[in-house]
Amino acid sequence: MPTTLIQGGTVISATGKGAADVLIEDGKIAAVLAPGAKTLGENLAENVDSTIDATGKYVIPGGIDAHTHMQMPFGGTEASDTFETGTRAAAWGGTTSIVDFAVQKYGEQVVDSLADWHDKAAGQCAVDYGFHQIIGDVNADSLAAMDGLMDEGVSSFKLFMAYPGVFYSDDAQIYKAMRKAADTGLLSMMHAENGPAIDAMVEELLAQGKTDPYYHGVARAWQMEEEATHRAIMLANLTNAPLYVVHVSAKQAVEQLAAARDVGQNVFGETCPQYLY
Template sequence: MTLIIRGGTVVDATHSYRADVLCVDGRIAQIGPDLAIPEGAQVIDAGDHLVMPGGIDPHTHMELPFMGTVASDDFYSGTAAGLAGGTTSIIDFVIPNPRQSLLDAFHQWRGWAEKAASDYAFHVAVTWWDESVHREMGTLVHEHGVASFKHFMAYKGAIMADDEILVNSFRRAMDLGALPTVHAENGELVFQLQRELLAQGIRGPEGHPLSRPPAVEGEAANRAMRIAEVIGVPLYIVHVSARQALEAIARARGEGQRVFAEVLAGHLLIDDSVYHDSDFTRAAAHVMSPPFRPREHQDALWQGLQAGHIHTTATDHCCFCAPQKAAGRDDFSKIPNGCGGVEDRMSLLWHYGVTTGRLTPGEFVQVTSTNAARIFNLYPRKGAVEVGADADLVVWDPNATRTISARTHHQNVDFNIYEGRTVQGIARHTITRGQWAWCDGDLRAQRGAGRYLPRKPFPPYFEANRKRKEQAGARD
């Protein structure tokens, strides 16, 4: 298929210029002014719009079995919703049960993902440890293109990784050139606080943030970074929500440690007052971990994004409908953790980031696409508007507005945590692998059109980290 985008302003992480973009057989074939239109090509008139790399959401949970139920968005509905909002790739999570083979879980998730409408990659969680896990991590890296491993420091009694698992897995990741990532919350503290609050009779959604105060995130983030520092491995910290965690990240980076951080759109925009809503359904719809924080933390997170201590934006998209959330009506610790947002992240970041002056258009591209591609070794295939890159593009109208609502979104969930917000900046057209998937309100997503994205280990920052550790050892 041949498609040409005419007359737009190309915006990538470093440049902005007027040009046409020609896409042939799923790749960008030519970029330049006044390109000839090939016979039979589909034409998109970009006019006064921007042409940017499609968004990459590095943190989603489609079809996830969790807390006794399964997330309501599967790999088709979730990726299709992403395309409607300008997101053309996701990195989802394979989460083995304790004692389950990592390879068996990986193949299970690959099967579920065959219905995806956009491209996808996987992080694989390490939820337990023995020699077979050590061995299978190598198989996943070398034979299946997995280049990052996830560690939940929360959820005691289920998938929590204790310090022994962290040390063993971080060392193995270092040997393999794979990037470890962590969900930073002190699981033991959360468990104890949940028990105490329930004993005090606090059973509603308001107990959720009380059981996961900012300090439990700050402690876990600092602990994970110090373990990584000793081992010499780079580290990626998902969904940073608390000032205490951000301060620890900034300190470690100031000391030269290679730490990457992610923030969710929700943690930039929503505060903890949502848990005090008198309507259980509305309050429970916001239950996710880490929880939404007091407003002071939102200000700190925006500053961290502007300062470069936070590198990527994500959604942790993991939807549960009201009947599923109702499992915790009498016990907040049983409310399935998760919220949506894969369809809305790009517009939210443009509206609250670019139109307010917090981010430039180029910085917007960095934090919604390019940085994720670079950190997780997908660049320049993804996250770039350049010849040879995959034709994953969004034609962006920076002035148009839309009002977010569960009545009109494409996510398979009955609630939207951004309900009623009117945002400026929308995807007019979304192209995935050169195919027109979203056309000004017309969703053309194709079931199964997405492809798995194998990734190579040893990205450049890994080599830099090895050299830094060797130099430190030589000084000692």
């Protein structure tokens, strides 16, 4: 198998940074060594296929983007990046793996939607990829299909507390899906907003002629995110399912997640650069 030694760089790891050499075997990190270490032999550099001089440079593990939407149809349009263009950009930026979302909508079968996304991505990606499964129609068939997701390499699924008529799941559906998650080991991902209340707020704003982009944020009030995040946490607590809340945008929702983690509940949250900005 081909081997490469990266020498002289500053390695960035999960615990900090420091001078180190990195041995790569068959495309995978095999060892991170102190400069000049003899652990793997006296003349390691002479016994590898190639060496890279990283003096004055950072050596950073490939990034994993765990939330992408390539070629996703939504709202009458489609995400501008294809699997080809999106993963090419990812590779140039140092992201070597993505986890995209296979989308099941109302009236569709979970297995068919997953197959569609495999077809979109196959042979098009410049980096490694995997899938989360969006379950937009929680019913008996969908719940049964969840039993086979692990065998397909899919270890997580996403539900929506927003977008009634498109992806929305009510509390009973969320409860059933989380019960299935607890039984199968799947990770429950949640878009946590109170969709029906938000839609009512949108109707009020439209009636008042308030249609500027500013009012999009007004309609997505932080109270509706905090409430939904808390509700998702409680349902996960009830069912003993792990919970991953996606694209958290309100500090009050963060506080709900932190409080749950402080008492040992298996919950996580992610955010997006625009919310930090």
